[in-house]
Amino acid sequence: MEEEIRKEFMELLRLFDEGKLQEFKKKASECPPVDIAEGLEEIEEDDGRVLRVFRMLPKDMASDVFSYMTSDQQQLIVESATNAEIHDLVDDMFMDDTIDFLEEMPANVVKKVLQNTDEGTRKTINQFLNYPDNSAGSLMTIEYVDLRDYFTVRKAMDYIRRTGIDKETVYTCYVIDEQRHLVGQVSLRKLIIAPENACIRDIMETNPVFALTTDDQEEVADDFRRYDLTSIAVCDKEDRLVGIITIDDIVDVIQDENTEDIKKMAAIIPSDEDYMKTSVWSLVAHRLPWLMLLMISATFTSTIITHFETLLSGAVVLTAFIPMLMDSAGNSGSQTSVTVIRNMALGEVETRDWVKVLFKEVRVALVSGIALAIVNFLRMVIFTKVSTMIAMTVSITLLCTVVIAMIVGCLLPIGAKRLGFDPAVMASPMITTIVDACSLVIYFMIASFVLGL
């Protein structure tokens, strides 16, 4: 929370504490809801003020503030709210925010909320709660403007004026037929420019981009990016319009998907939890499995080294360069794999491009590897006391290692995607293990050959 925003909120709280409630309400109504919600977060929970401040907020902004609050505070408020208060709160909230909130609540809170909503809303809530996580259905909301294709522009504008205040957006209106099939869409910009007696049918776009409830949120986000959308229609399997998704939720999806990919690349099992609120045990549960797996898979490298023990005891100096070789392998492998994975995620590289990508990476590897090998050779000859033969062995291994690392780092993620696995999981740590083993074998083989051991 930024200092300036915090100061604003403290000022607000002071008005509340001094009982200047009119001034408090006036100032609160000028404050962005997200700032009030974050301000409330800073108040100690057992301090009864959170509840009292919340109840005193201007009625039309309470539901907005509520939707930005943490789950803990939402639960606190619902538990001490009256039935009438809950009814009004849910009534004022957008359906997507209601669903986000209910998904985090324990069963008794969900029950209390459902008991205090109208039959229709309750049915919709139950239906929405059943959409799979990360699907378009779980993101959408039902507060959209639906027009009929036989409306005139005048009638459409009247309809928007009457109902628009409760809609999540009025800037794109969706046109449906008697069976609620999506037949087109029209922007408010077009509506206000068009003559009043024009027919919607004649000015609407007839092939709007739309999503299915079952589509993955990542695909939906791709459509938003590609077509510069600010909202999208969501249809069921029979092409009936059932909701819309707006850009503000997509921005969050994009951030979440990025966070997920970044975590996977760092060998962390992704979770949606807020770091500062996640327990130590939960953090361990998301990290230890990978650490364990990678530790055990390092058995390979131990076995390889044990196998060459005689060689090593004849030239202990070889050991000194194992870390450098393995780090260089790891770094160059992860440079390649992260580049490839990211470009696949952004749609810049497709699996069918694999030959092109491989050819490019091999050339990058050769240039980088040769440069590293030369610098390393000079460094070892000039600054250390090892023989030229050892320096040669290490440098040649370095070149081979970098080339192998880049090839593996390129092929593994593409192969994973081709087989339907998540390429991000194939990033650095997995590749490191494979490349480590390869580079050790190469190292010892070259050493035996060059040193004649």
Added chain:
Amino acid sequence: MEEEIRKEFMELLRLFDEGKLQEFKKKASECPPVDIAEGLEEIEEDDGRVLRVFRMLPKDMASDVFSYMTSDQQQLIVESATNAEIHDLVDDMFMDDTIDFLEEMPANVVKKVLQNTDEGTRKTINQFLNYPDNSAGSLMTIEYVDLRDYFTVRKAMDYIRRTGIDKETVYTCYVIDEQRHLVGQVSLRKLIIAPENACIRDIMETNPVFALTTDDQEEVADDFRRYDLTSIAVCDKEDRLVGIITIDDIVDVIQDENTEDIKKMAAIIPSDEDYMKTSVWSLVAHRLPWLMLLMISATFTSTIITHFETLLSGAVVLTAFIPMLMDSAGNSGSQTSVTVIRNMALGEVETRDWVKVLFKEVRVALVSGIALAIVNFLRMVIFTKVSTMIAMTVSITLLCTVVIAMIVGCLLPIGAKRLGFDPAVMASPMITTIVDACSLVIYFMIASFVLGL
């Protein structure tokens, strides 16, 4: 490019090739501009069709298609366009797209474009080209709706109807005074619901969020995320409105910033270039510096091992576990650093939280480290022939290593941010080098002690 979109485009191209130009124009006008631009990309460049197809596009969509094309094709088109064509093209394009396009063009193309634009536009272009990269100024566009606070709603709506078609968005209108100072903003939704004779002054929001031309694009993106904006006003140092930024450009900024962070974490110097079009030399230039630096910094580890050479020649078996120890250190260090860096980027963790974060990470490290050490001990005792003493040495080192890696992985990025450096650069590879050195020293010290060598 998806199969379906490609097929649509091929159909379009067939109409063109068969000379059915009326049908071609009709079909093209129903196609999203981005799809046509990507379709054209697939045509060989020396095939004269790119130019001929482009010239045949419906006039009102040519500039849209143009703004989605690759720089190479844009250059091709401008080079062979007539002066009048260039004038119309630039006239129809939004200022932000014009700037994006010109930034990639060689000087002679920029000159040709500037020679064919009106005096006013030319002045604006020159001014915009001077804003620093990644600043709000370099992202904004000038096609916004500016209202005066004394306008009635009726007058404002008339104004929007007359000029709205050329604006990037009409959904948020900005209210300015005589000196063009930003005094408020009003949404189109509010305008259409308000009575026609209401005054803008009475219905506008008076303290809109705005950006300065010099603000970093990342801060602007944070404002969009925080306040769920779809556009934002951009002011100069004197608070005069000079442009707006719309959400579609912010979505791209968010993706670019994520890509940049991901690359930095993988020890790649970020660039904006398109991977498939980047030359091998440029890829090397963005990767080799880090590989070289990290290789040279691995001199530390070599020095440490050389220092303990006598110890090692007495117990060559110790070598077998160096890779496992170092990989575990690297993996746990990067888990922590990536978690901390990402949470700082998302604003979930602030540098002042460092004690809390450290305490959490130390506990995670202890739990994970102990679990790993126990499993490793059992694995070594049961499946290998090494002595219990060696197994003990390796396991204790493993525990210490994981704890140190997580502490370094936590403190280094936070410290970097506190000192004003970019935390993402402090991710895995940098940390690996430090932690490698620490774990080797610990390993050998424990080994000397336990084995009495």
